[in-house]
Amino acid sequence: MGAVIELDNVSTIYEGERIPSLHNITLSIDEGEFVAVIGPNGAGKTTLLETINGLLPATSGTVRVFGKNVKTHGLEIRKKIGYVIQNFEIDSLTPFLSKDVVMMGRTGRIGLLRFPNQRDWERVFSNMQLLGIEGFKDRAVGKLSGGEFQKVLIARALTQEPDVLLLDEPFANLDVSSRKRVSDLLTTLNIERSLTMVFVSHDINAIPEACTRTIVLDQGRIVCQGELETVLSSSIVQQLWQRGKKHD
Ligand SMILES: Nc1ncnc2c1ncn2[C@@H]1O[C@H](COP(=O)(O)OP(=O)(O)O)[C@@H](O)[C@H]1O
Ligand SMILES: [Mg+2]
Known part of the structure; x- marks a missing residue:
């Protein structure tokens, strides 16, 4: 199965800002993958989704979806990407x-x-x-x-x-039973239709079990990725978790 989403050394800087919200992200997501992106508030999760679907042009680097550059084929690409926006x-x-x-x-x-x-x-x-x-x-x-x-x-x-579904904090407003329903539905879509999904959450506990890869973002950088269990037990994530608790 080929890569559906490819980011090559991508940085994104918002207009008028000096510090990039995404720093040199290189990432490849295959067809049928169910990727969870986690990280604290302000880590760059929403920016990453908007950079993938070309709504926010990357300042440097290349973003390809379905093998095409989003800078030149944005409209065509977005027809095939479902995007569930955050807290609308x-x-x-x-x-x-x-x-x-x-x-x-x-x-x-x-x-x-x-x-x-x-x-x-x-x-x-x-x-x-x-x-x-x-x-x-x-x-x-x-x-x-x-x-x-x-x-x-x-x-x-x-x-x-869509051929790709991007979900930004889709569980934020849902109660426990609704979360389960949506999580089961996403799992079914991923397994039965091989729908490629990128799911964003600030809440580690909200990651559906079916996720095949977890990526941890912090301050615009990928700091860790792998299977959920491995990621959760890594020292870098433990530190992030402790830092988050101090702010709560
Ligand atoms: N429109 C914008 N203009 C300037 N800075 C922004 C804008 N949107 C987001 N940012 C900044 O970019 C960083 C990443 O934001 P965001 O991607 O929304 O984080 P997350 O979704 O992980 O909470 C944050 O520091 C945020 O303040
Ligand atoms: Mg966000």
């Missing part, structure tokens, strides 16, 4: 219905010249069912709880039928 604040007056927001995941496939057909709607409803949110389909998203809206965003990303 939603205005309570937003009039879009849940089902319409999930349907937005199909925009890239439907194009601008046709309306959703019955097959598109079937896909929307079956993904809402997988997440247990079909009961909210006709509710305005502004009236959903944080956890319910989080599931709408996940359903939207699945409805896109």
